[in-house]
Amino acid sequence: EAQVTQNPRYLITVTGKKLTVTCSQNMNHEYMSWYRQDPGLGLRQIYYSMNVEVTDKGDVPEGYKVSRKEKRNFPLILESPSPNQTSLYFCASGGVQGRDTGELFFGEGSRLTVL
Amino acid sequence: AQTVTQSQPEMSVQEAETVTLSCTYDTSESDYYLFWYKQPPSRQMILVIRQEAYKQQNATENRFSVNFQKAAKSFSLKISDSQLGDAAMYFCAYSIRSGNTPLVFGKGTRLSVIA
Numbered sequence: 001e002a003q004v005t006q007n008p009r010y011l012i013t014v015t016g017k018k019l020t021v022t023c024s025q026n027m028n029h030e031y032m033s034w035y036r037q038d039p040g041l042g043l044r045q046i047y048y049s050m051n052v053e054v055t056d057k058g059d060v061p062e063g064y065k066v067s068r069k070e071k072r073n074f075p076l077i078l079e080s081p082s083p084n085q086t087s088l089y090f091c092a093s094g095g096v097q098g099r100d101t102g103e104l105f106f107g108e109g110s111r112l113t114v115l
Numbered sequence: 116a117q118t119v120t121q122s123q124p125e126m127s128v129q130e131a132e133t134v135t136l137s138c139t140y141d142t143s144e145s146d147y148y149l150f151w152y153k154q155p156p157s158r159q160m161i162l163v164i165r166q167e168a169y170k171q172q173n174a175t176e177n178r179f180s181v182n183f184q185k186a187a188k189s190f191s192l193k194i195s196d197s198q199l200g201d202a203a204m205y206f207c208a209y210s211i212r213s214g215n216t217p218l219v220f221g222k223g224t225r226l227s228v229i230a
Contacts, residue, residue: 033218040124042206042222058217090160092218102148102167102210104218106160 002027006091006107013081014115021076021110023091031094032074033104036060036087043090049074081114088112117142119209121221128197129229135182136192136224138207146212149183149190154204154223163205166190168212194226202228 004025013019025032033048035058045058049068063085065077074093078085088111092104118141128134140149151163166174166183173181178195194201207221 035220040222043220045217045219048217088158092160101165102212103150103162103165109158109160 002105004091004093004105004107006089006110008110009108010111012113012115015082016080019078019081019112021078021089021091021112023074023076023107024072025074025091025093025105026072027093027105028071029093029095029105030071031104032068033058033092034064034066034074034076035090035092037090037109038087046076046089078112081112083114086112086114117144117209117211117217117219119207119219119221121205121207121224123224124222125225125227127227127229128194128201130197130199132197133193133195134197134226136194136205136207136226138190138192138221140188140190140207140209142188142209142211144211148210148212149181150208150210150218151179151181151190151192152206152208152220153201154206155200155202160206164192197228199228199230202226 007022030051034046035043037043044060047066049055091107094104120139147168149166153161153163164176180193182191204223204225206223210218
C-alpha cells in the first residue's frame with residue numbers, strides 16, 4: 001500500500017529536549033516536505049527536499065533541521081524544542097513537477113506538545 | 116509570493132443540500148495546479164479534487180465540483196447532496212507546475228453538516 005508514515009503520532013516533551021520525528025514514504029517520490037498546522041493559520045511549510053541531499057527552507061524553518069540521506073526518509077529534527085513549536089506536523093511526498101499530477105501525499109500527522 | 120485566501124472560516128449546510136466554499140489565490144504564474152483537500156476529525160489530509168490551470172473545463176468528482184475562474188483567480192468548491200461525512204476542515208491549495216512543489220495552503224474552512 002502506497003503511504004507516508006510518520007512517527008511518533010503523539011509526543012509530549014519538555015523545553016530543550018532534542019527530538020526527531022521520522023517520515024518515510026514507499027512511493028519512490030523525489031519530493032518530500034514538512035508542514036506544521038496551527039489553528040487559524042492553515043498549513044505552513046517548514047522545509048522541503050527535491051531529492052537526496054537537497055533540502056531548502058520553507059516559510060517557517062526557524063528551530064528545525066532536516067536531512068535527506070535516503071530517498072524514502074526525511075526526518076524532522078527539533079534540536080531544542082520550545083513551547084511555540086507545539087503543533088500538528090505533517091510530512092508529505094510527491095513526484096517532481098512536470099512528470100506528475102502535482103498532488104502531495106500526506107502522512108497521518110504528528111501531534112507534538114512542548115511543555 | 117503566491118497566496119491563497121479562504122474568506123469563510125466556518126460554513127454550515129443542511130444534509131442533502133448544496134454548499135459552496137470560496138477560494139481566491141494570487142499568482143503571476145500561468146501554469147499551475149489548484150487543489151481542495153479535506154481534513155476530517157481523524158486529521159488525515161485527503162485530496163478531494165484537482166484542477167490544472169490550462170484546462171478550462173471545471174473538474175468534477177462525484178458530488179464535488181469546482182468553479183474555476185482563471186481571470187478572476189477564483190477556485191470555489193461545490194458540494195452537492197451534502198452528507199454527514201462531509202463535515203471537515205477544507206483547505207484550498209495551489210502549486211506551480213514547474214520547478215519544485217511548494218504547495219501553498221489557505222487557512223481553511225470548517226464545514227458543519229446539520230442532520
